[in-house]
Amino acid sequence: MPELPEVETVRRGLDARLVGRTIEHVEVGRERTVRRTSRQEVIDGLSGATVIDTRRRGKYLLLGLDTGDDVMIHLRMSGRVLLADPLTERPAHTHIAARLAGDPPLELRFVDPRTFGEVVVFDPTNIEVEMPDLVRLGVDPITDGLNRATLRRIVLSRSRQLKALLLDQHVIAGIGNIYCDEILHAARLRPDRSSSTLTGQEITRLHHQILRVLGDAIEAGGSTLADTQYVDVEGNGGQFQLSHRVYDRAGMPCITCGRADIQRVVCGGRSTCFCPRCQR
Template sequence: MPELPEVETVRRGLDRHLVGRRITRVEVGRERVVRRTSREELIAGLTDTVVLAADRRGKYLLCPLDSGESMMIHLRMTGQVLLAEGGAVRPPHTHVVMHLDDGREAWFVDPRTFGEVVVFDPDLIEEQLPGVAALGVDPIADEFPRTELRRIVRSTSRALKPLLLDQHVIAGIGNIYADEVLHRSRLRPDRAANSIDAPATWRMHDAIVDILSASIAAGGSTLGDNQYVDLMGQSGSYQDDHRVYGRTGERCSTCGRGWIRRTVSGGRSTHFCPVCQR
């Protein structure tokens, strides 16, 4: 958390409010958020640059700059990008402040400091950001035909849930949307990927695209901790449409017969309906 829909919502906010703006000054607080490089390198790389675009790969925000370099922002668990008027009171854990030429400020806020902000050379992305370079297909940003998902599932006997979470295979899906996708697809999370037939693959493909798109339209999912918000500090509403995630012990709203179960494997929770997902 945040996952693809939440990061895409932030990207759209950056596209509206940050693209075309010049960053006139940069402040960096805790250096953990610039741990790949340094406070000095981030300040030098961003100061007096114009943001040319706001792109996304999986859960990474990528913003090309007129210097020829790019800015990468990774929200990880608790990161936020917020836009505010200059001089506004900053929330706790505001670690990077970008002063813009229109008088506003863009803040990177992260209570747990797992997220990061980096300026990198796009021609050296494999060396400087190997995690981004190794991402798999992005089901919203890339062409994602049904045949591609069929190729993926037929190539491995891994269980479906960890396969969906593997960012090297499909970029952007995390715990929330993996559970929702598998429920919509009527597939057990622990089922071997290469055991599902073509119709089940098509159901899963449609669920991936439809659920991610619907969540983006709803501004993403904001859970009880309220740590995910968009650029203007507004919560998403797709959590109201979750069928299984966070609904342990509730009657399944799809079949009306099963009770939502929660299991834990490798420190990750999985929610499913044992009646719908056989």
Template sequence: MPELPEVETVRRDLVPFLTGRTVHAVSVSRDRAVRRQPHPDFIAALRGRRLTDVRRHGKFLIVDLDSDDALVVHLRMSGQLRVASPRDDLAKHTHVVIDLDNESQLRFLDPRTFGEMFVDEVDAGRRPLALRGLGPDAVNDKLSASAFHQMILGGRTTSTVKAALLDQTTLAGVGNLYADEALFAAGVHPKRLAASIMGAEAAAILKALRRILLAAIKARGSSFPDEGYVDAYGKPGGFALRHQVYGRAGQACPRCGNAIEKTVVAQRGTHFCRRCQA
């Protein structure tokens, strides 16, 4: 958390705020926030550069620069990107501040410090080199049901279907929350072996996944009291109110009334209905 819908919400907030602006100054106050390159190199790669676009691939934000590089942001567990004025109080856990030429700021906050920012070279297709191993984007890239089925199978013999969905080299952007929701909607048990998934089941998973991701984007993502996601203006998303199983262990299944269960799959807390998911 944040997953694809939350990152896409932040991207949409940042497009009008950042596009066309020039970086005036950069400050880094926490080593882990920028850990792939020395801080002076990170700052030098950004200072004086014009920001030309804000894109997303999977859970990664990509801010294009007027150079052969891009600023890459991975929010991970609790990272936030906030738009601000220099006159605004600096919130706790603010680790990077980017000053823009219109006297506004982009701030990176991260209480748990798993997130990161880095500047990376892009390839001919504008993909940052560090992201070349990612699979197709779960929303933006065209993907047939048959191709998705083959990606889930992927030579896997012992891994579960949920583990396949969480593998960012298979499909970029899906995390724990939306994997649970999609598998419930498709009626597939999260502990099913990926190798056992039939073509019609893969089609149902893909259809449910895209429908749920798009609905979550429309609702501006999912926010929880104990987790860090808010949009670029500090406001929570509204999709958590529509969760069917995630975070609802012990509550009644919205389909059959059976109690929703929680177990561990692929080292992640996993919510499902034993009666509705085969």
């Protein structure tokens, strides 16, 4: 499932090629993709609108339109946002196709085999009614610039397992299973450690590694796994999977210490990989 670095990579791709372009023709296939409103509302909301900016909060991608509306795109499990030549064949499971006016010829495509993804056109002045989940999101480490004092407050004001805490989108937005495991390994903290027991030094380490791991992953264009569909707007995979140290490496020797095998446990309700020797 795409997490903050993958969504940020998609955002950057859209920002470079979509801002300033006007949408002239919209087709919506599967109604499930636009389930929060309707096929017609998405067609009416996009048709004739010019994209003026791109933003991201957690795993939510936002496009600002000159009509005053915003577009929210959530990739969920298998969503892809592609920019393609309108003359090329659309991939299977293309649920939305928006053709842009002007040159070069371009079509924005939302492709989603598992159809958990969503596209919503909404009025940002009415966000609490139309997009309440966006209002409830916690701090975004990159967009909001998570500082150490905020992280310290977050971890010490609760007594929760670190894994569950970092995955809670209402607390910190954008971290999913892959980056949670990688961040905790890099910070040398066990996923089942209670957040309230962290020392000042450990909080500093966790803060540093949240920003470093997410930053490095963005620079690498995100992670493309064998079993997922993530690609950027040009259809290219990311490279950060090559830097994974624990995620999906259960039973393999730890790359960091070389003296223990990566263990897999269920923590925070999710499959979790960690090194019992490196992480305390």
